[in-house]
Amino acid sequence: MQSTMSKQEQEQRVNNAKNEISAFSDMYNRMLKQCFEKCVEHYHDGELALGENVCIDRCVSKYVSAQEKVGATMTKPGKGRFCRVQVATVSFMMDASLVGPGRAETVGVT
Numbered sequence: 491m492q493s494t495m496s497k498q499e500q501e502q503r504v505n506n507a508k509n510e511i512s513a514f515s516d517m518y519n520r521m522l523k524q525c526f527e528k529c530v531e532h533y534h535d536g537e538l539a540l541g542e543n544v545c546i547d548r549c550v551s552k553y554v555s556a557q558e559k560v561g562a563t564m565t566k567p568g569k570g571r572f573c574r575v576q577v578a579t580v581s582f583m584m585d586a587s588l589v590g591p592g593r594a595e596t597v598g599v600t
Contacts, residue, residue, distance in 0.1 A: 510593035517557055 495503070529545035530538065538546070 520554045521550060524553065 502521050525546050528549055531542065532539070
């Protein structure tokens with residue numbers, strides 16, 4: 491079966507896939523760094539303590555939830571530039587450990 495896509499369309503799809511992988515990798519690495527710094531107290535222990543496990547579970551859950559809200563907001567029609575500013579603000583706040591329970595909603599990511 492022959493492909494009906496032009497070479498340019500194929501290249502665009504490959505670039506889109508690369509961008510998605512890069513964005514996911516970036517989000518994962520930021521989440522890992524953020525949750526590790528927040529939750530792991532004794533790096534030299536062989537295993538995580540119960541409190542550290544609970545903290546990491548909650549941290550990952552909040553991070554993923556915030557990313558889902560950002561993604562949902564970005565895909566709404568008509569959001570344009572203002573939406574990108576909100577997303578950048580939430581991303582900065584997450585990296586700076588300023589987002590706590592309910593804080594993402596205060597910057598309009600609902």
